[in-house]
Amino acid sequence: MKFFRCSLLASTLLAASSLATTALAAGAADSITVVDPYVRQAPPGAPATGAFMVIRNSGSKEIKVIKADNPASKLTELHTHLNEGGMMKMRQVANIPVAAGGEAVLKPGGLHVMLIDLKTQLKDGDTVPITLSFDDGSSKKIDVPVKNPMAGGMPMKPDMPMHKH
Numbered sequence: 001m002k003f004f005r006c007s008l009l010a011s012t013l014l015a016a017s018s019l020a021t022t023a024l025a026a027g028a029a030d031s032i033t034v035v036d037p038y039v040r041q042a043p044p045g046a047p048a049t050g051a052f053m054v055i056r057n058s059g060s061k062e063i064k065v066i067k068a069d070n071p072a073s074k075l076t077e078l079h080t081h082l083n084e085g086g087m088m089k090m091r092q093v094a095n096i097p098v099a100a101g102g103e104a105v106l107k108p109g110g111l112h113v114m115l116i117d118l119k120t121q122l123k124d125g126d127t128v129p130i131t132l133s134f135d136d137g138s139s140k141k142i143d144v145p146v147k148n149p150m151a152g153g154m155p156m157k158p159d160m161p162m163h164k165h
């Protein structure tokens with residue numbers, strides 16, 4: 001019966017250690033890193049603007065962003081741009097998948113978080129807290145700076161013709 005007791009102990013230890021692993025892995029949000037996020041400053045009076053960022057997944061499973069929220073606009077949607085017959089149009093998407101060990105790039109002309117019905121005018125230097133929710137129920141809040149696309153910080157194209165008078 002000595003062997004039985006040993007294996008019982010071993011399986012108890014195994015159960016305890018897998019429990020500890022589960023407790024440590026609080027959710028997909030732990031595998032997510034958000035790089036270089038910014039909200040594009042909208043022109044005065046514009047009702048909506050976009051947030052852009054790179055979302056990295058260091059985990060071994062695909063993670064889907066299923067929702068975004070922020071307090072600065074009434075609605076927050078996940079969007080992409082599609083070329084429909086030569087016209088660039090925005091479409092809401094159900095989720096943004098981030099591959100295991102990969103990244104999703106949210107950039108102008110592509111995927112973005114859409115801030116619709118802005119409650120206040122967002123200006124350069126403001127910060128918008130955006131919460132991303134993932135398909136396992138976890139979420140991550142990031143502080144996103146507002147940037148003016150016309151001001152410094154956005155690289156000018158080197159071949160852009162200088163304005164001459």
Ligand SMILES: [Cu+2]
Pocket residue numbers: 050079080090091112113114
């Ligand atoms: Cu949009």
